[in-house]
Amino acid sequence: MIAVLLLLMATPLTGAALDQKTYEIASLLRCPVCQGMSVADSPAEMAVNMKKQVRALLERGYTQEQILDYFERSYGQFVLLKPKFQGVNTLVWILPVLAVAIGFVIIVRTMKRLEQRPNDNKYLAQVRDLVRGKP
Amino acid sequence: MNRTVLFVGFALAAALVIVLFSGLGKDPQAIDSPLIGRAAPDFALREVGTGKTIDLSQLRGKPVVLNFWATWCAPCYEEHPTLVANARAFPDVQFVGVVFQDSEEKIQKFLSERGRAYPTVVDEAGKTAIAYGVGGVPETFFLDRRGSVVAKYAGPLNSRLLQANLDKARTR
Numbered sequence: 001m002i003a004v005l006l007l008l009m010a011t012p013l014t015g016a017a018l019d020q021k022t023y024e025i026a027s028l029l030r031c032p033v034c035q036g037m038s039v040a041d042s043p044a045e046m047a048v049n050m051k052k053q054v055r056a057l058l059e060r061g062y063t064q065e066q067i068l069d070y071f072e073r074s075y076g077q078f079v080l081l082k083p084k085f086q087g088v089n090t091l092v093w094i095l096p097v098l099a100v101a102i103g104f105v106i107i108v109r110t111m112k113r114l115e116q117r118p119n120d121n122k123y124l125a126q127v128r129d130l131v132r133g134k135p
Numbered sequence: 136m137n138r139t140v141l142f143v144g145f146a147l148a149a150a151l152v153i154v155l156f157s158g159l160g161k162d163p164q165a166i167d168s169p170l171i172g173r174a175a176p177d178f179a180l181r182e183v184g185t186g187k188t189i190d191l192s193q194l195r196g197k198p199v200v201l202n203f204w205a206t207w208c209a210p211c212y213e214e215h216p217t218l219v220a221n222a223r224a225f226p227d228v229q230f231v232g233v234v235f236q237d238s239e240e241k242i243q244k245f246l247s248e249r250g251r252a253y254p255t256v257v258d259e260a261g262k263t264a265i266a267y268g269v270g271g272v273p274e275t276f277f278l279d280r281r282g283s284v285v286a287k288y289a290g291p292l293n294s295r296l297l298q299a300n301l302d303k304a305r306t307r
Contacts, residue, residue, distance in 0.1 A: 032270035045236045046270075049261035074176075074268035076169040 012061040022055045025067055029054070030081050038081055168268055168276075168287040175201070175278050176266035180233065180256035183242050189231065189256050192282070198304035199278040200230045200297070203264060206241040208272040214291035215249050221297050222252040228301060231256065235264045235272075275300075279307035 013021050026040035031047040039047045039054070050071070057067045071079045083089040170176075179190040191199070202218055204211040222230040230253035234242050239257060246255060258264055267276060270289070277286040277300045285307060286300040 032268075046261065046264070050265055052260065053262065053265055071265075073169060074266055075270070076167075076268070079268075 012059050014059075018055065018058055021058055021064075022051060025054050025058070025064055026051045028064075028068060028081055029071055030079050032075060032079065168284065170268060170276070170284040171287065173284060175199075175276065175282050175284050176263070178233075178256075178258075178263045178266070180258055180263060183234070183239055183246070183255045183257055185254075189254055191231075194229050194231070195282045196280055198228045198280060198301065199282075200228060200301065200304075201233060201267075201276040201278060202230065203233045203235065203258075203267070203269050203274045203276075204272050205234055205237045206245045207237065210291040211273045212249070214273050215245075217292055217294050217297060219250045219252045221294060221301075225301065228305070229253070233258050233263055235259075235261045235269075277301060277304040279304045281307075283307070 012018075023040050026047075027038045029039040029050060031037045031039050031042035031044055031050070033044050033046045034042045037047075039050045042048075054067055057070065062070070068080065077084060077089070083092050085093055175191065177191050179188050181187070182189050200218075200222075202214075204214070218230060218232075222228070232253065232255035234255060235258040237257070242255060242257070267274075273289075273291055275288045275292055275297075276284055277288075279285050285303045288296060288300060292300075
């Protein structure tokens with residue numbers, strides 16, 4: 001049963017499914033000659049060639065992971081539009097969450113400090129008088 | 136609290152300065168390719184003019200300079216005389232031009248007008264360019280005698296840069 005399932009999974013795609021998967025994988029790849037565009041969206045000849053290559057590899061039964069690895073071996077992680085969660089790249093994922101958490105802690109602590117501050121009615125009265133123009 | 140903020144701000148600024156400073160003096164065109172230190176991707180492509188197939192694996196045994204270029208690329212015009220002169224000066228090194236996204240007629244005209252000293256092959260579907268991670272032209276790869284990539288340079292080469300990279304390929 002498992003062997004049949006594995007065989008079905010490894011069967012190369014054709015037709016509309018092949019088109020759809022080509023587009024999906026090409027959307028994950030950066031066009032190396034464009035400014036922040038994916039291979040799927042770029043009309044550049046290099047991107048068109050890369051898209052053809054993605055399609056050819058799918059036709060040969062390569063999986064999405066194998067295709068992304070294939071391009072990464074030539075271009076490095078630069079070619080992946082979504083950085084991998086490993087090495088220095090981990091910072092790209094962790095730092096924004098960390099920044100939000102630190103910001104949240106600062107806001108909570110500041111609010112608590114403001115709540116704890118005693119109401120000094122003497123100074124409030126002075127400010128009110130200044131606003132109203134009393135000497 | 137203010138002291139903490141000051142300390143964190145200083146630490147972040149110092150880290151940024153160190154990162155920026157470490158980039159000074161580096162040649163931005165000496166690209167760090169993931170192929171460096173690995174076997175160069177093989178290819179068998181048709182030579183312009185003769186039509187015979189050039190197989191990279193058959194060039195093992197001597198250093199190879201693999202130059203990706205095209206006739207529509209302005210810096211390639213600037214670089215071509217350097218490549219021709221060095222190919223003539225170093226017969227122990229095999230230079231190969233790989234042209235992509237171009238027509239054979241234009242390549243022939245370019246070579247006839249500007250000289251040829253080494254074979255030029257056509258990468259018709261751009262597969263070789265993709266296998267080498269080429270992002271633009273000109274880009275040059277330096278291969279040692281065993282067929283491993285030792286350096287990559289993006290942009291037009293002058294003799295000094297070419298020979299500096301060639302030394303790396305010849306000494307291995």
